Amino acid sequence: MTTLPMPGAPDDVRPRRISRRSTGADAVFEHASRAVGASVLVVTGGVGVFLAWQAYPTLDRYGWSFFTEVQWQPEADVVGIAAVLAGTAAVALVAMIFAFPLALLTALYISEYAPARIRATLVSLVDLMAAIPSIVYGLWGFSLVMPHAAELALWLHRNLGWIPFFDVRGSDPDAAVWDASRYTASAFCAGIAVAAMVMPMACAVMRQVFSQTPPGEKEAALALGSTRWGMIRTVVLPFGRGGIIGGTMLGLGRALGETIAVFLIVSPAFELKWNVLEIGTSTVSALIAGRFGEASDAQLSALLAAGFVLFLITLVVNTLAAVVVARSRSGAGTDA
Amino acid sequence: MTATVQPATSAAPAAPAAPAEPIPGTHIGSTPMTAGGAYAGTTHLPTYDDAVAPAVPRASLGRLSPDERFLRVGPWVAALALAWLVTQRLLPMAGLPWFVVVWFGLGLALTATAAAMTGGSTEVRDRLAEAVVTGGALVVAGVLVTTVYDVVSQGWRPLTHLNFLVDDMAGVGPKDAFDRGGVAHAIVGSLIQLGIALVITLPLGIGTAVFMTEVGGRFATVVRTVVEAMTALPSIVAGLFIYTVLIRTLGYPRSGLAAALAIAVMMLPIIARAADVVLRVVPSGLREASLALGASRWRTVWCVVLPTARPGLATAVILGVARGIGETSPVLLTSGAAAFLVTDPTDGAMNSLPLYIFSLVRSGEPTAITRAYGAAAVLLGLVLLLFVVARLLARPRGTKSSLRSRVLTRLRQAPSISQEHR
Numbered sequence: 001m002t003t004l005p006m007p008g009a010p011d012d013v014r015p016r017r018i019s020r021r022s023t024g025a026d027a028v029f030e031h032a033s034r035a036v037g038a039s040v041l042v043v044t045g046g047v048g049v050f051l052a053w054q055a056y057p058t059l060d061r062y063g064w065s066f067f068t069e070v071q072w073q074p075e076a077d078v079v080g081i082a083a084v085l086a087g088t089a090a091v092a093l094v095a096m097i098f099a100f101p102l103a104l105l106t107a108l109y110i111s112e113y114a115p116a117r118i119r120a121t122l123v124s125l126v127d128l129m130a131a132i133p134s135i136v137y138g139l140w141g142f143s144l145v146m147p148h149a150a151e152l153a154l155w156l157h158r159n160l161g162w163i164p165f166f167d168v169r170g171s172d173p174d175a176a177v178w179d180a181s182r183y184t185a186s187a188f189c190a191g192i193a194v195a196a197m198v199m200p201m202a203c204a205v206m207r208q209v210f211s212q213t214p215p216g217e218k219e220a221a222l223a224l225g226s227t228r229w230g231m232i233r234t235v236v237l238p239f240g241r242g243g244i245i246g247g248t249m250l251g252l253g254r255a256l257g258e259t260i261a262v263f264l265i266v267s268p269a270f271e272l273k274w275n276v277l278e279i280g281t282s283t284v285s286a287l288i289a290g291r292f293g294e295a296s297d298a299q300l301s302a303l304l305a306a307g308f309v310l311f312l313i314t315l316v317v318n319t320l321a322a323v324v325v326a327r328s329r330s331g332a333g334t335d336a
Numbered sequence: 337m338t339a340t341v342q343p344a345t346s347a348a349p350a351a352p353a354a355p356a357e358p359i360p361g362t363h364i365g366s367t368p369m370t371a372g373g374a375y376a377g378t379t380h381l382p383t384y385d386d387a388v389a390p391a392v393p394r395a396s397l398g399r400l401s402p403d404e405r406f407l408r409v410g411p412w413v414a415a416l417a418l419a420w421l422v423t424q425r426l427l428p429m430a431g432l433p434w435f436v437v438v439w440f441g442l443g444l445a446l447t448a449t450a451a452a453m454t455g456g457s458t459e460v461r462d463r464l465a466e467a468v469v470t471g472g473a474l475v476v477a478g479v480l481v482t483t484v485y486d487v488v489s490q491g492w493r494p495l496t497h498l499n500f501l502v503d504d505m506a507g508v509g510p511k512d513a514f515d516r517g518g519v520a521h522a523i524v525g526s527l528i529q530l531g532i533a534l535v536i537t538l539p540l541g542i543g544t545a546v547f548m549t550e551v552g553g554r555f556a557t558v559v560r561t562v563v564e565a566m567t568a569l570p571s572i573v574a575g576l577f578i579y580t581v582l583i584r585t586l587g588y589p590r591s592g593l594a595a596a597l598a599i600a601v602m603m604l605p606i607i608a609r610a611a612d613v614v615l616r617v618v619p620s621g622l623r624e625a626s627l628a629l630g631a632s633r634w635r636t637v638w639c640v641v642l643p644t645a646r647p648g649l650a651t652a653v654i655l656g657v658a659r660g661i662g663e664t665s666p667v668l669l670t671s672g673a674a675a676f677l678v679t680d681p682t683d684g685a686m687n688s689l690p691l692y693i694f695s696l697v698r699s700g701e702p703t704a705i706t707r708a709y710g711a712a713a714v715l716l717g718l719v720l721l722l723f724v725v726a727r728l729l730a731r732p733r734g735t736k737s738s739l740r741s742r743v744l745t746r747l748r749q750a751p752s753i754s755q756e757h758r
């Protein structure tokens with residue numbers, strides 16, 4: 001037998017209080033993860049703050065000339081990073097010119113063209129390429145690529161030498177026996193090795209974004225009669241634009257900071273020049289790797305300042321990448 | 337009442353409104369129809385007639401017809417022959433690189449021509465895009481193959497001596513033959529340094545990612561901003577940081593621990609950010625379903641979010657580890673190269689594989705350089721091994737049960753069966 005609820009309820013019944021405060025194991029989880037986050041914040045933020053603090057004496061002492069001076073001669077109290085910054089930019093740009101199209105094409109191939117059976121294998125191979133140590137790419141660039149790159153540089157000089165980028169001073173491209181040494185150990189050669197290194201990274205990011213393209217939109221494009229390329233052009237590329245830019249920027253950020261491959265390949269020269277094919281250049285990271293050993297405290301501060309400037313540049317590049325990815329649709333997660 | 341009973345499912349192919357054509361190879365018993373269109377009487381099982389010819393398989397929708405396949409392959413074969421003619425007979429373009437370039441260019445031109453013969457500009461663009469994309473992927477494959485080939489072809493000679501893997505370089509000069517000395521100390525050093533770095537970064541990195549995605553709030557935004565900013569830290573600057581703080585300021589000697597810390601500083605933001613990206617793409621529908629079933633947030637993270645993201649997390653960690661083991665610059669600044677086996681990371685200089693390779697290559701001695709290539713091959717093998725192990729760990733639990741679980745099931749079943757027999 002059922003009883004009806006009594007109509008006259010007591011007055012002290014109020015709606016249940018809804019609280020978002022977590023209790024029990026949830027509270028422990030929340031506080032523990034917050035503590036982890038805080039510690040990581042302290043560690044990573046500490047590095048940045050420390051670098052800025054250490055770089056300050058140098059920036060204070062040399063002022064703007066630190067950015068405009070070409071030579072790096074701490075013994076003569078002449079310290080500047082203009083040449084190494086230009087070299088860093090040259091190596092990174094050459095690397096991206098090679099890496100960007102290859103990464104984009106490979107990502108498109110894996111996500112759209114490859115047979116479904118081998119797709120997982122190809123993804124693993126790209127991850128494996130990203131996992132290959134940079135020093136191996138350095139060896140590859142040094143022994144296998146550099147002779148061919150020198151020939152390519154000669155060809156570019158001979159045919160496109162009127163563009164300042166492709167000019168090589170002190171060498172006659174039409175000579176019977178060409179002076180190979182002028183074309184090796186250049187920013188161009190280093191850029192190729194760095195390109196091989198950053199390409200898989202950029203490719204992995206792009207492929208991941210492409211694979212998140214809503215299948216319904218792709219099938220809609222195909223159902224409307226578009227070809228595969230038409231579908232890619234109208235659906236996949238617009239959807240993945242954020243990933244393309246973000247992956248490229250991420251690769252650029254890594255290319256700017258790459259040390260060992262560049263250090264192995266280039267012959268150091270402190271010179272501000274356009275000629276990427278010509279022997280001799282230097283990058284900020286190669287400068288640090290070459291000079292930290294014999295550095296006094298003041299010189300160490302100068303090196304830290306150079307490292308700090310490099311960090312700021314890569315930071316700007318990466319932040320731009322993050323903003324671009326976050327603004328695009330593809331950064332918004334899967335609940336579109 | 338019995339007259340309006342719908343036929344059983346075995347006769348389902350014969351729709352009531354339109355009598356279906358008999359499927360070849362099967363013979364459906366004729367179903368008497370009443371005037372109202374409904375089935376009457378009993379249902380008949382379809383009987384199979386072996387004498388009828390088997391059904392013609394339907395042509396697959398996605399597969400290319402022989403004509404189309406010829407149109408894709410033909411231009412490239414023609415371009416191969418034409419490229420040989422152009423580079424070897426007509427123009428002075430010696431060498432393999434020119435041959436490949438000319439082949440690719442001619443292949444594109446011929447593909448476009450062949451596509452234009454059967455279709456319009458849309459087809460031409462489609463076919464060209466396919467060729468260019470495939471070509472780009474092949475170039476990348478070529479990079480991978482030549483990298484591995486270069487290292488192995490130059491470094492196989494030291495590898496043929498067993499002592500290369502089990503000896504260290506104590507008392508071995510740069511010109512000594514390959515039957516003396518090895519890389520054991522460098523391998524051990526690399527593994528120890530990476531192990532310490534992983535112990536630090538794995539819980540911190542994934543914990544931070546969980547904090548950023550699952551707990552959230554204003555503070556999480558700050559942490560995410562800083563972590564994303566610090567992924568920009570070049571590895572050499574991470575090394576320089578540890579060098580300045582630990583070695584120059586605090587006076588701690590160059591050691592494996594310092595190198596491990598430098599690697600950890602470099603890896604931590606990378607792993608945290610990659611894990612964050614992976615966790616963010618876990619569909620929130622899964623999370624909400626778990627919460628709606630009454631699970632606590634902690635259980636949701638542990639039982640739903642993390643298992644869902646497991647392959648992605650493993651990839652994130654692999655990429656971080658791969659960078660950590662291969663990065664030379666932080667190690668170059670912080671560890672110092674010992675020529676002998678060091679197993680205590682706090683006890684002075686400790687070598688590692690990248691540093692070993694680097695110092696031998698810089699020495700300029702041909703024997704040493706060959707040794708460096710051998711070490712590079714070992715490093716490649718190590719990376720490959722780590723990679724395969726991580727892939728196996730990361731494999732999503734699919735329908736196909738793993739070997740281990742199958743063995744476990746078999747072991748659990750075995751005693752119960754024998755008990756039943758008794």
